[in-house]
Amino acid sequence: MITMNKVSKHYGSFQVLADCTTQVHKGEVIVVCGPSGSGKSTLIKCVNGLEPFQSGEIIVNGVSVGDPKTNLSKLRSTVGMVFQNFELFPHMSIIDNLAIAQTKVLGRTQEQAREKGFKLLDRVGLRAQAEKYPGQLSGGQQQRVAIARALAMDPICMLFDEPTSALDPEMVNEVLDVMTELAQEGMTMMCVTHEMGFAKRVASRVIFMDQGRIVEDDSKEAFFEHARSERAQQFLAKILHH
Amino acid sequence: MHEFDWSSIPNALPFLWEGMKISLNITVSAVIFGIVWGTLLALMRLSPIKPLSWFAAGYVNLFRAIPLVMVLLWFFLIVPHLLESLFGFPRGSDMRLSSAIAGFALFEAAYYSEIIRAGIQSVPKGQMGAASALGMTYGQAMRLVVLPQAFRNMVPLLLTQGIILFQDTSLVYVSALADFFGAAYKVGDRDGRLVELLLFAGAVYFVICFTASRIVRHYQNKLKTA
């Protein structure tokens, strides 16, 4: 579903991504982890073209992301994305947040869009908040809405960019529960996260990045039990210590 | 189409330069008086003594509500009469330059005082507390601790306001005082070359103000990174 082949990116002389190669198959859940500044967020933003890259190629569902002829908007409408800071649209009610792209991008009618929106709000347990505004919800609730908003577009895969790192600790689980459920239903997912418990539960594979390179790309069992690189071992020791 | 003839400009340069000196004179004097008076107004506005604070608020709001052209007209038409009758100045003495400087200074002080007030309020409250804890009086704390920090942050805004003031000095045209713009207009009118002289004046103002605002922005960026 997603193929990356030798993707590289640099700002001036600073190398952000170096020869990143990997594949994500349909139904797989890939957890991307690594120290901050390792390029993991940049990597998944390249998947839907939010970050340009200078060399290599990324193919999503048969479409090349880096090709200037590609209609990026169309590609992005099929790839859901959830951000660290939720990025709900503050001037719209929750249900409008879910409906706007359905009507303006996919051309659904307002009724269809709202109906679909309500269904998804039900699913993330926020039906009662539909007419409120983002600023009136807690962080955990906002992030669940953001997931529902992405799902409303019927995406073929979902990208998560540190979805729980801006949340208060007591709200992390409500978001992870929604993501776990989604994974179990067979959604193809790429998640940048430090939540190793989540990775152990649902990941098909774990990618470990350091200094713009993919250092480990292995099954979760292999990664957690015998990570090969020293860097990954250090990282795991630190993060699992807590 | 208009046929351009720029030949009257070279000969007029000394006269235009005299005008520029008047523009700069008004700008610099009004900036200095405006900042001094504006600082006093800001301190009054923030002072716990109610009548002072009311006076400053009334002054600032009044001057910010009326057009500069109106204020200048006041000063040119009415204030000289007032001074004549109050202090017995000889009738018809040319007070246009001093009227203009006074008008600009009193008007700009209202704008400066708002910049300065915001600057003082942007200094963390703890600084005043710390100064008082060291035994300083309110006056000492303001003068030695709060104002120096406030001014450092305000310098770019004060300078930008100075550039605006320099542009506004062209409005002394209403008193027929020959500042740079007035001089350019006079030459253009005399030689029947108004189009050329007005374009020239616009270009000169642009070069000066654009350069000055670039320098201010450069300074501002340096302040930010410091």
Added chain:
Amino acid sequence: MGYNWNWGIFLQPTATGDDTYLGWMFYGFKMTIALSLSAWLIALALGAVVGVLRTVPNKWLSGLATAYVEIFRNIPLLVQLFLWYFVMPELLPEALGNAFKQTNPIMQQFVASMVCLALFTSARVAEQVRSGINSLPPGQKNAGLAMGFTLPQTYRYVMLPMAVRLIVPPLTSEFLNIFKNSAVCSTIGLLELAAQGRQLVDYTAQPYESFIAVTIAYLLINVVVMSGMRWVEEHVRVPGYLGGK
């Protein structure tokens, strides 16, 4: 001081006999309002476009918008006004220039003043629009694009609605400024409020009454604009966001 106050002056017929002095003042007041409002509408529309262009990724478009803003910000308003009124008709193609010069002089003054104030103010509005857009969290743009919106759609549905709400307070002060700046147009002979005040000084021996009346009229405009904009601010407020309900 021996000044004779005479507020009754406003009800007396003017020297030309066709109106009262109060009538003159009212004419000037209407002129100021008509000029400022029409220039403001143009300034808002132009300023929004230029402000948006300053933030787009295309270097040519943003450079052009920057040049526009710098030109209108770094030349004094009075000089701009004279350029529009005296210079522009000479530089236009002859037929167009002559057509302008043959229209009613009041119309000429009004059009030159309106264009001048509108463009002068639009550069300032553009700066506010730009800073409003730049003050949005950067993730909002990405979020819009990630949903499949095109860049124009992202501006239209995501960034502009929020940016416009954020800049209501600074726009209020630009709106007030356009009324004050309109007084500069008295220099080309447009009989707006300040010019009528000056005429009154010339025609009557009552300068203080005249200036006080004009000042009160400007204060009145100020109060009305401020309460109007406060109303707008309250009505576009987003619940749960920055001091919202």
